[in-house]
Amino acid sequence: PGVPQGSAPVTSLLSLAVTSEQIEHLHRRFKQLSQDQLTIRKENFDSIPDLEFNPIRGKIVHAFFDKRNLRQESDGLAEEINFEDFLTIMSYFRPIEMNMDEEQLDRFRKEKLKFLFHMYDSDHDGKITLQEYRNVVEELLSGNPHLEKESARSIADGAMMEAASICVGQMGPDQVYEGITFEDFLKMWQGIDIETKMHVRFLNVDTIAHCY
Amino acid sequence: IPSVSSIVPESCLLIVVGLLVGGLIKGVGEKPPILKSDIFFLFLLPPIILDAGYFLPLRPFTENLGTILIFAVVGTLWNAFFLGGLMYAVCQLGGPGLNHIGLLANLLFGSIISAVDPVAVLAVFEEIHINELLHILVFGESLLNDAVTVVLYHLFEEFASFEQVTILDIILGFLSFFVVSLGGVLVGVIYGVIAAFTSRFTSHIRVIEPLFVFLYSYMAYLSAELFHLSGIMALIAAGVVMRPYVEANISHKSHTTIKYFLKMWSSVSETLIFIFLGVSTVAGHHYWNWTFVISTLFFCLIARVLGVLVLTWFINKFRIVKLTPKDQFIIAYGGLRGAIAFSLGYLLDYKHFGMRDMFLTAIITVIFFTVFVQGMTIRPLVDLLAVKKKQETKRSINEEIHTQFLDHLLTGIEDICGHYGHHHWKDKLNRFNKKYVKKCLIAGERSKEPQLIAFYHKMEMKQAIELVESGGIGKIPSAVSTVSIQNINPQTLPLERVLPALSKDKEEEIRKILRTNLQKTRQRLRSYNRHTLVADPYEEAWNQMLLRRQKARQLEQKMNNYLTVPAHKVDSPTMSRARIGSDPLAYEPKEDSENLPIITIDPASPQSPESVDLMSEEPKGCSGLPPSPEEDEEGLVMRVKEPSSPGTDDVFTPGTSDSPSNQRMLRCLSDPGPRPEPEEGEPFIPKGQ
Numbered sequence: 001p002g003v004p005q006g007s008a009p010v011t012s013l014l015s016l017a018v019t020s021e022q023i024e025h026l027h028r029r030f031k032q033l034s035q036d037q038l039t040i041r042k043e044n045f046d047s048i049p050d051l052e053f054n055p056i057r058g059k060i061v062h063a064f065f066d067k068r069n070l071r072q073e074s075d076g077l078a079e080e081i082n083f084e085d086f087l088t089i090m091s092y093f094r095p096i097e098m099n100m101d102e103e104q105l106d107r108f109r110k111e112k113l114k115f116l117f118h119m120y121d122s123d124h125d126g127k128i129t130l131q132e133y134r135n136v137v138e139e140l141l142s143g144n145p146h147l148e149k150e151s152a153r154s155i156a157d158g159a160m161m162e163a164a165s166i167c168v169g170q171m172g173p174d175q176v177y178e179g180i181t182f183e184d185f186l187k188m189w190q191g192i193d194i195e196t197k198m199h200v201r202f203l204n205v206d207t208i209a210h211c212y
Numbered sequence: 213i214p215s216v217s218s219i220v221p222e223s224c225l226l227i228v229v230g231l232l233v234g235g236l237i238k239g240v241g242e243k244p245p246i247l248k249s250d251i252f253f254l255f256l257l258p259p260i261i262l263d264a265g266y267f268l269p270l271r272p273f274t275e276n277l278g279t280i281l282i283f284a285v286v287g288t289l290w291n292a293f294f295l296g297g298l299m300y301a302v303c304q305l306g307g308p309g310l311n312h313i314g315l316l317a318n319l320l321f322g323s324i325i326s327a328v329d330p331v332a333v334l335a336v337f338e339e340i341h342i343n344e345l346l347h348i349l350v351f352g353e354s355l356l357n358d359a360v361t362v363v364l365y366h367l368f369e370e371f372a373s374f375e376q377v378t379i380l381d382i383i384l385g386f387l388s389f390f391v392v393s394l395g396g397v398l399v400g401v402i403y404g405v406i407a408a409f410t411s412r413f414t415s416h417i418r419v420i421e422p423l424f425v426f427l428y429s430y431m432a433y434l435s436a437e438l439f440h441l442s443g444i445m446a447l448i449a450a451g452v453v454m455r456p457y458v459e460a461n462i463s464h465k466s467h468t469t470i471k472y473f474l475k476m477w478s479s480v481s482e483t484l485i486f487i488f489l490g491v492s493t494v495a496g497h498h499y500w501n502w503t504f505v506i507s508t509l510f511f512c513l514i515a516r517v518l519g520v521l522v523l524t525w526f527i528n529k530f531r532i533v534k535l536t537p538k539d540q541f542i543i544a545y546g547g548l549r550g551a552i553a554f555s556l557g558y559l560l561d562y563k564h565f566g567m568r569d570m571f572l573t574a575i576i577t578v579i580f581f582t583v584f585v586q587g588m589t590i591r592p593l594v595d596l597l598a599v600k601k602k603q604e605t606k607r608s609i610n611e612e613i614h615t616q617f618l619d620h621l622l623t624g625i626e627d628i629c630g631h632y633g634h635h636h637w638k639d640k641l642n643r644f645n646k647k648y649v650k651k652c653l654i655a656g657e658r659s660k661e662p663q664l665i666a667f668y669h670k671m672e673m674k675q676a677i678e679l680v681e682s683g684g685i686g687k688i689p690s691a692v693s694t695v696s697i698q699n700i701n702p703q704t705l706p707l708e709r710v711l712p713a714l715s716k717d718k719e720e721e722i723r724k725i726l727r728t729n730l731q732k733t734r735q736r737l738r739s740y741n742r743h744t745l746v747a748d749p750y751e752e753a754w755n756q757m758l759l760r761r762q763k764a765r766q767l768e769q770k771m772n773n774y775l776t777v778p779a780h781k782v783d784s785p786t787m788s789r790a791r792i793g794s795d796p797l798a799y800e801p802k803e804d805s806e807n808l809p810i811i812t813i814d815p816a817s818p819q820s821p822e823s824v825d826l827m828s829e830e831p832k833g834c835s836g837l838p839p840s841p842e843e844d845e846e847g848l849v850m851r852v853k854e855p856s857s858p859g860t861d862d863v864f865t866p867g868t869s870d871s872p873s874n875q876r877m878l879r880c881l882s883d884p885g886p887r888p889e890p891e892e893g894e895p896f897i898p899k900g901q
Contacts, residue, residue, distance in 0.1 A: 029629055
């Protein structure tokens with residue numbers, strides 16, 4: 001079965017690193033998930049057994065339907081996504097290439113960080129507020145049921161204060177740090193080279209996990 | 213004028229010292245001692261390897277494991293055979309002096325000289341502070357090539373006594389490589405698990421905890437060596453396996469003890485090894501053959517360069533972060549030979565290898581060349597080529613959160629696209645670890661503690677200890693911020709007393725540390741941390757303090773709070789205000805709270821400096837305080853921090869200090885220990901006082 005219609009914009013978008021072999025593989029996977037439909041809904045993700053153990057499962061699934069990630073001009077959540085959208089999301093995880101110049105690298109890095117930023121910023125207002133950050137930490141610790149909420153909260157608070165001090169520096173007592181904007185987010189990630197870390201290898205096209 | 217130590221690496225100086233000592237002994241007429249192989253392998257080498265294995269940075273190591281293994285195994289094999297083969301050719305052409313050296317002898321020689329030496333690499337790379345990737349590549353290679361060296365050495369040594377070498381022998385030799393390496397790792401893992409399990413039950417006899425770590429590791433080494441398995445790999449595996457569990461179980465002091473003893477022993481061993489190398493050079497019987505030695509040196513270098521080039525070309529096909537030519541140069545240049553090669557050569561017996569002396573001479577020459585020439589020039593070359601240096605990043609809670617988030621995200625994506633990759637298996641391993649292994653090997657409630665919480669506690673503990681050890685405001689981390697909880701969450705009512713985030717016994721531990729360390733200056737440092745604020749019964753003027761503090765609410769918001777963890781601003785004075793509290797009666801709240809300098813009123817000393825630099829504080833400031841009569845004099849005393857000097861044993865130097873002495877100690881500064889046990893002996897200050 002060939003790649004569905006609308007593949008021309010797909011290949012131009014992903015012509016950098018995703019080969020046709022990988023597109024084939026992803027297409028197979030898409031069909032598995034969607035049960036041979038043309039689109040996927042949120043419920044389809046429940047059929048992946050390993051995803052259940054993931055503490056941030058909700059955010060990951062949400063990210064697939066986030067219109068900001070799908071490069072659409074509008075905001076909010078999509079109801080369902082087709083294969084092209086699926087590939088768009090996957091393209092955020094393509095590995096770095098040797099022949100990229102400085103500007104491309106910078107854009108590459110920013111794209112990935114933007115994806116992450118959207119995951120943290122759940123209310124789509126362009127900054128990560130304290131509550132959202134607390135929510136992130138709570139989710140990360142959600143695998144441990146006996147933990148008190150206080151611990152998650154204080155970790156998030158501490159992290160937020162650290163972020164504020166990195167991004168803004170000295171603050172008077174009356175200034176309020178609204179939240180982490182994207183620029184601040186970039187600053188925080190300076191030490192970590194995301195270009196090399198945030199990738200998934202599609203090299204091995206034979207391993208296809210089973211769904212229910 | 214650059215000092216000697218910035219040009220010449222320590223290893224070179226030590227060899228020179230050895231040469232001098234050897235020369236001296238010989239000059240007196242005595243016979244200088246030679247580095248005997250069993251002393252080397254049994255006593256001098258294990259501490260260094262254990263130190264390396266126990267503090268191995270696991271994340272970069274596992275990320276680059278494939279690359280490291282290829283360099284270690286294939287690279288060493290290539291070196292050995294290439295060198296052996298070429299030397300055989302040289303010997304055949306070399307005239308009567310060399311003709312009799314057979315192929316096997318040359319191959320054996322090649323296998324001895326081809327292994328990159330971990331001791332030499334450590335000694336040189338420690339000082340140049342190269343970026344983590346290169347460091348772990350060269351260092352990991354030097355550790356893992358031991359298996360190859362052991363196999364090749366024993367193989368060729370045995371074959372040399374055979375009449376005929378059949379294909380079967382070669383195949384068996386090939387298989388024995390797997391047995392040696394995997395067997396060594398297995399032995400190490402077994403002993404590591406036993407050690408971790410033992411440490412689970414040591415909560416009542418804390419003093420012998422370090423002993424178990426050393427004992428089990430050494431036993432792993434000896435057991436492996438006994439069966440001709442790779443002792444080095446066993447040692448590394450034992451250290452790596454036992455570390456997370458042991459650290460979760462043992463007390464804070466035991467952790468410090470282990471760290472210090474390992475560093476001490478490994479430093480002593482390293483020094484002795486290099487000195488003995490020098491002495492042995494003077495003492496040994498040498499047989500200098502120009503052709504042999506020079507061609508050995510020459511082919512060694514060529515083999516290394518060629519090997520690295522070819523292997524990197526191959527490896528780069530599979531790597532995400534490709535190795536640039538600069539990286540390749542450093543990897544090739546960092547292939548230093550050292551004492552292991554010498555000891556292996558020394559082990560050869562005269563019966564089978566009459567040319568042993570010549571071999572030893574050649575080995576020593578290569579060692580000298582690599583250590584002196586390459587060791588000395590690598591530092592300017594690194595600067596010249598602008599190779600990326602090690603980044604002094606302080607692990608922050610943000611980074612930890614992000615890293616974990618990213619890990620889970622990538623695992624999730626891998627699951628979604630159905631690809632069982634790197635992250636998937638790592639996640640599975642982590643889950644297995646959490647579910648079964650941790651429950652067995654970690655005592656008490658710590659077995660259920662998630663990593664993020666553990667990290668957070670570690671950071672808090674570290675900061676508390678930093679505060680204590682610096683005695684005050686002296687060493688504020690560079691990211692001093694005035695950011696407080698008000699800045700990020702304005703809805704928090706000022707009077708709201710948020711419950712402490714830590715559990716009761718964690719608080720108690722932190723409080724205990726603070727308590728035991730603040731004996732003499734207890735009166736000055738009432739508390740600087742919200743942890744000590746929950747109803748301290750033995751602070752008699754405490755309530756007075758609280759009242760005063762409530763008056764000075766304004767002050768608090770402006771003070772530096774350099775604990776980045778959220779401050780419950782209600783009762784969290786900083787060091788400065790704690791000093792105010794040293795004499796509660798003298799304290800007067802300042803009304804103009806525009807820009808408050810750090811107030812330090814030290815009643816002991818006549819002048820009250822506005823800004824405190826504890827470095828310059830006189831010790832008499834401490835002793836000037838009247839010791840409170842109830843205080844016990846036993847136990848830890850608060851010492852004024854002396855200016856850092858080389859060799860200062862500052863375990864918890866804040867990460868920002870960058871002086872050479874601290875960098876030197878960088879090897880010693882792994883992450884801080886875990887929290888101490890709640891019931892650690894008697895409290896130093898009796899309760900109720």
